[in-house]
Amino acid sequence: MIFLHIGLIILCFYLLNKVCDEYFINALDRISKRFNISPEAAGTTFMAMASSSPEFSVSLIAVFRSGAHEAIGMGTIVGSALFNLLFVVGASAWVAQQIHLSWQTVLRDTVFYCTVIVLLIVAFWDGQIVLFEAMTFVLLYAVYVFLAIYWRRIVPSENFFYHIEGEVALGWRKISGALMGEVERPWHHPKSIFSFLEHVLDRIFGMLFINQEKYLWGFILSVLFIVFFSWQIVDSAIVLAGILGIPEVVIALTVLGIGASIPDFLTSFIVAKEGRGNMAINNAIGSNIFDILFGLGMPWLLVILIKQQNVFLVREGLYQSVQWLFAFILVFFVVSAVGKWKLGRWSGAFLVLCYVGYLAYEVCKAIGVLS
Secondary structure, eight states: OHHHHHHHHHHHHHHHHHHIIIIIHHHHHHHHHHTTOOHHHHIIIIIHHHHTHHHHHHHHHHHHSTTTOHHHHHHHHHHHHHIIIIIIHHHHHHHHSEEEOOHHHHHHHHHHHHHHHHHHHHHHTTSEEOHHHHHHHHHHHHHHHHHHHHHHHHSOSOOOOGGGSSEEEETTEEEETTEEEEOOOTTOOTTSHHHHHHHHHHHHHHHHTOOTTOHHHHHHHHHHHHHHHHHHHHHHHHHHHHHHTSOHHHHIIIIIHHHHTHHHHHHHHHHHHTTOHHHHHHHHHHHHHHIIIIIIHHHHHHHHHHHOSOEEOOOTTHHHHHHHHHHHHHHHHHHHHHTTSEEEHHHHHHHHHHHHHHHHHHHHHHTTSOO
C-alpha cells in the first residue's frame, strides 16, 4: 500500500511535468504572442508559472482542500526551496566542475532571498496568515517582476534573474526569446521501456491536444490536468502520512519537495553540463523566489478573499525548516565568498551533503530517533 501511493505520487508528478512542459508552456507562449506581451514579461510571469506549476498547484489544492491540510502545500514549497538551493546548486557545480560567479550577483541574490525568507518567518510567527501578509507576498513578487524586466536597464551587467537570460531553461525545454525548442533528454534511450511508455503517453495526449494552435483549448485542458494530478498528489500524500504515522508536513518537505523540483533539477543539470553554470544557479534560485512569493502568497490571498477567513498554519516542523532555509542561503553566500566567487566540485559536494544531512535529520525526527 505504501509503495502504491509512492508510485502514484511519482506518476502524477511525471504527468504533471509533462503537461506543463509540452502543452501548458506552449499555450502560455501563444497567449503572450497573441497579446503582444514582451519576452521579459512573459518569462517572469507565464513561463515562471509554467516552470513552477508543480509546487504552485500542490500549494493551491492543499489550502482549498477540506480538512486543514495547508501544511502539505507550504511544506512542498519549503522542501522544494531547500532542494533547489542545496542539491540542485551543488549538483550543478559538481557537473560544471567550476562556476565563476559575480560577487555583485551573489550579493543581490542573497539579499533578495534573505528578505523573502525573513518575510516568511515573520508571517509564520503567530501561526496564521492575514490579508495584509498575503498581499505583501504577491506585491513583492510584482516588484520582482518589475526588476526582472528592467534590470538590464538599471544595471547593465550580468543578470541574476534567470527568466530573462538570453536563453531561458524551463522544465525539459529551452526557450530562446520565448520561442519553443526541444532539448535532448539525458535519460532518453530509443529502445528502453520508458521510451515506449512515453510514446504511448504522447499518443494519448496528442489526441486530446489535437490542435495546439487553439491556445485557449490547450490552456483550459492543461489547467484541468494540472488540477487533477495535483489533487491526486495531495490525496496520496495525506494517505501516505497516515499509513506511516508521521506528520503530513514531513512528507511534503521530503517526498513532495523533491518531486516538485525535478524539472528545475533537470534544467540546471542540462545547462550546467553545457558549461552554463551561472544559468543553472540562477534557475534554481529564481525558481525559489517565485515559489515562495507567488506559490504561497497567491493561494493564501485567494483563500482569504473567497472564504473570508485567515489561513491558519501548522507550525510544527515547518517553522524550523524555514529557519534552515535562511541558514542555508547564508551558507551558500559564505561558500561562494570563501571560494573567491567560484563554485567548484568540492563546494558543490559540500552543498549536496548539507541537503543529505537535512534530509536525514527530517527522517530521523519523523521516526522518533530525534525528539
